[in-house]
Amino acid sequence: NAGVMQNPRHLVRRRGQEARLRCSPMKGHSHVYWYRQLPEEGLKFMVYLQKENIIDESGMPKERFSAEFPKEGPSILRIQQVVRGDSAAYFCASSRNRTPNTEAFFGQGTRLTVV
């Protein structure tokens, strides 16, 4: 049973370009969570999705960021018109159920660098 798969592992974008980060949850998991880790900081919750639905996006910046989790395929975190401040590690976690918390597994992350 493969773990949470994120790709790409590293992504370099120029300012103004779009970044698309993919997350394939573990088999049987229908809940996906995206977190962002800025340099030297802890992880910060961005968005929680369940198949085809955004459950909570309270941590998402209001502009340029969007997320989806279609019926088929991976969850996508999309960042439009990237700026240098978007440079961070983006982690996805998945779980089978909403709770308990211990059953969430994290992917290895995508490191976005904006140049």
Next chain:
Amino acid sequence: DQQVKQNSPSLSVQEGRISILNCDYTNSMFDYFLWYKKYPAEGPTFLISISSIKDKNEDGRFTVFLNKSAKHLSLHIVPSQPGDSAVYFCAASVNNAGNMLTFGGGTRLMVKP
């Protein structure tokens, strides 16, 4: 406003001794607390958790203590091993918020042989 704080960015311990990592929180709605371990270039892996109805949870070499009145928790690792060297994150949630976790800034633990 940081709701979960780990005030020690780093900790160095000799192999075989006890490692104590501390975490403070401000939101009294938090009722579930977790510790994650993270190696470089990898995602966090779950280590141990504690519900607010308990004050201690033990799993092998790892014990988490919760002091609700002080809004403080700690992770004890005994005995410490070089393989424990990693960044440790404290996280908290309101249980009905599922896996929407609020993380502390992390403590880098170095266990010297």
